[in-house]
Amino acid sequence: MGQPSLMEANAFTEAPDGPSAAGSTANFPLPSARSALGGTPWLDRVPAATLDRLADLAVLHRVPSGSTLFEQAEIPSFAQLLVSGSVALLGVSGTAETLIELVRPIDLLLPAAVLNRQPFLARARVLEEAHLVLIQAEVFRDALATDHALCLAVLGCLATQFRRQIKLAKTLKLRSAEERVGCYLLGLVQEAAPGVPVRLPMEKRFIAWQLGMARETFSRVLTGMERYGLHISGDVVEVPDAPPLRARFRLDPQIDGPEPILPFSPRRY
Amino acid sequence: MGQPSLMEANAFTEAPDGPSAAGSTANFPLPSARSALGGTPWLDRVPAATLDRLADLAVLHRVPSGSTLFEQAEIPSFAQLLVSGSVALLGVSGTAETLIELVRPIDLLLPAAVLNRQPFLARARVLEEAHLVLIQAEVFRDALATDHALCLAVLGCLATQFRRQIKLAKTLKLRSAEERVGCYLLGLVQEAAPGVPVRLPMEKRFIAWQLGMARETFSRVLTGMERYGLHISGDVVEVPDAPPLRARFRLDPQIDGPEPILPFSPRRY
DNA sequence: CATCGACCTTGATCTGGATCAATGCTGGGT
DNA sequence: ACCCAGCATTGATCCAGATCAAGGTCGATG
Structure with a gap:
């Protein structure tokens, strides 16, 4: 993951509130959406053709700290892949906010909402300046429906997110x-x-x-x-x-252990 | 830790019909593993051949209230599909227990652990007498790796579980x-x-x-x-x-709404 | 009908952690 | 250097909800 040159950072969208949609031009050469996808370990079994297709209409955004990526209850327009930086997912009720998850690279932001075509259950705010690949939701879902390997990869990603959420809940309540x-x-x-x-x-x-x-x-x-x-x-x-x-303080692997995104494989090695 | 019928504490296998194990025996009036799979709405796009294969070595269990289905930290041997009854997932730390999720039919118990071949992060205890289809974990994962439609169905199931978990966390914290x-x-x-x-x-x-x-x-x-x-x-x-x-009390659809398991479809209708 | 065992209710008390309110510290801009 | 804005610390107070401790209710059982 090279450092993106500021030059190409035109894809940058700034939307302190609301969706960060940008009618940006097609992808640019270097730190491109495509190379970000290619550099994602848990996508390494996905055929290049599929990654090409995902990247085709995708854009790479640089988003400054403090920006809001999407609002709770919004219907997803994009699958968002966090490539660098960090993002907080905040549950919102009236004026109160509570942290749901702190997302670190390389990971998808609330893929569950995108998959199910349902409203986001949280607001996303950038904590540390972030680089994101935005993939049109429709394109993402089409690719999932077409490419089995991608489907398995996302399944693994989501499974890991689920387990992290469980661990979070356990540390809070126990x-x-x-x-x-x-x-x-x-x-x-x-x-x-x-x-x-x-x-x-x-x-x-x-x-x-x-x-x-x-x-x-x-x-x-x-x-x-x-x-x-x-x-x-x-x-x-x-x-x-x-x-x-x-x-x-005793560390409990069922609470504290890392929970890395694993490539799916049906059998051990 | 009250358990009414500690007598018959653990499940007894109920092979679909005959006492022998591998009954891929076709439709029987009595509920079989195969018919339970066939009757699962969110599996309705999965080819019959795949369901046959899943059901082949599977068994349908009836499990009395109070039984423990698996322990936290155990490595999954089976994918467990809850067909009727209800199951509590409990996070455990020392002697303390906390409820993670209350599973209702028809749903998979902690598929994330099975997929990732990782230890369960919770204990599962039957609350109301349950019927479960137990599918060998290896068989389940093989089928996922082979059948794209199954993969999509499980993805939808897991996405829904994830969203339920988020809603849970929000109601508790907000x-x-x-x-x-x-x-x-x-x-x-x-x-x-x-x-x-x-x-x-x-x-x-x-x-x-x-x-x-x-x-x-x-x-x-x-x-x-x-x-x-x-x-x-x-x-x-x-x-x-x-x-x-x-x-x-104002119901908030982002917290209280139902969160049904949806069949995956890339585009609306 | 008396007993027992599971639940549920009610009351009294305790406390972890939130909240409110100053006060310190640090780093960046003019 | 100064000032100002954000963040961190520290102290005082408060309170939602847990916990502890009795009863109360109801249904099953001998």
């Missing part, structure tokens, strides 16, 4: 705020070398949101973590002494 | 306990003739569970609903006067 933070930090820390300071991957308020608590609560819990031998200053986390942390 | 109960009752009541008493579709503790609150809270909230012109005695709900209820 653990206290402190446990959620503890496990989150433990997860961060233990995939780095021991003793090496780690930095938080995003702004604290977003992490708090993701963990289902108010920013104030997150802040308080963070300082409280000193109790378990963990020091936080700014966005840097240091773990002079890991054991107490591990003793207090 | 509404108070009273609102959840109000909307639940409103939903029940308004699909019946006005003025006609309605009965709760299941034991109160299960409803409370489904709505994400303690049974005591549910009970209290129920009596509190008199305030909105709604009278409950036992499991019978009477609505002498609907308007106040509707005024207080």
